Amino acid sequence: xxxxxxxxxxxxxxxxxxxxxxxxxxxxxxxxxxxxxxxxxxxxxxxxxxxxxxxxxxxxxxxxxxxxxxxxxxxxxxxxxxxxxxxxxxxxxxxxxxxxxxxxxxxxxxxxxxxxxxxxxxxxxxxxxxxxxxxxxxxxxxxxxxxxxxxxxxxxxxxxxxxxxxxxxxxxxxxxxxxxxxxxxxxxxxxxxxxxxxxxx
Numbered sequence: 126x127x128x129x130x131x132x133x134x135x136x137x138x139x140x141x142x143x144x145x146x147x148x149x150x151x152x153x154x155x156x157x158x159x160x161x162x163x164x165x166x167x168x169x170x171x172x173x174x175x176x177x178x179x180x181x182x183x184x185x186x187x188x189x190x191x192x193x194x195x196x197x198x199x200x201x202x203x204x205x206x207x208x209x210x211x212x213x214x215x216x217x218x219x220x221x222x223x224x225x226x227x228x229x230x231x232x233x234x235x236x237x238x239x240x241x242x243x244x245x246x247x248x249x250x251x252x253x254x255x256x257x258x259x260x261x262x263x264x265x266x267x268x269x270x271x272x273x274x275x276x277x278x279x280x281x282x283x284x285x286x287x288x289x290x291x292x293x294x295x296x297x298x299x300x301x302x303x304x305x306x307x308x309x310x311x312x313x314x315x316x317x318x319x320x321x322x323x324x325x326x
Contacts, residue, residue: 129244133157134164134178151237161185170199175243180207180214188218202243260320263309274301279321
């Protein structure tokens with residue numbers, strides 16, 4: 126987990142220092158920010174990380190920050206920390222895609238468990254994004270006719286049906302299908318369909 130970071134965002138300096146100490150004591154790398162805008166100025170979509178943020182902050186509250194992250198297509202997991210009176214806001218944040226929320230005072234071990242789960246989730250999401258990009262690049266290398274044949278295959282159509290719809294012979298469909306398998310590196314038709322579905326081809 127050496128490449129992973131935990132970003133702590135809280136306008137309360139004592140809370141920031143306390144959280145960073147807790148996280149670093151548990152073996153995490155942590156950075157802190159005094160506001161949502163300060164974090165957003167440094168946010169990197171490609172970084173492996175999770176975010177721990179107070180829900181009630183000046184300038185931009187935790188919910189507004191999450192919405193801005195999602196608008197920028199930054200999907201890192203966010204854990205919200207909330208005071209008792211802020212629970213409705215925290216629930217609203219959950220609906221906006223927050224991973225978890227903790228009411229103050231929170232249990233340190235419970236928070237650390239949530240951070241581990243959030244980092245695992247972020248790593249899984251990053252791997253899926255990389256795989257999807259790889260598939261998109263491969264499918265983008267297909268000719269228009271090969272893409273037509275692939276659409277037919279993904280729709281579950283037989284070679285002769287694809288041939289009829291495209292106005293070509295079944296033998297030509299087989300050639301295009303073989304080309305598609307070679308260019309994408311798919312080991313089977315199920316692999317090919319998985320690629321297409323993952324990229325929403």
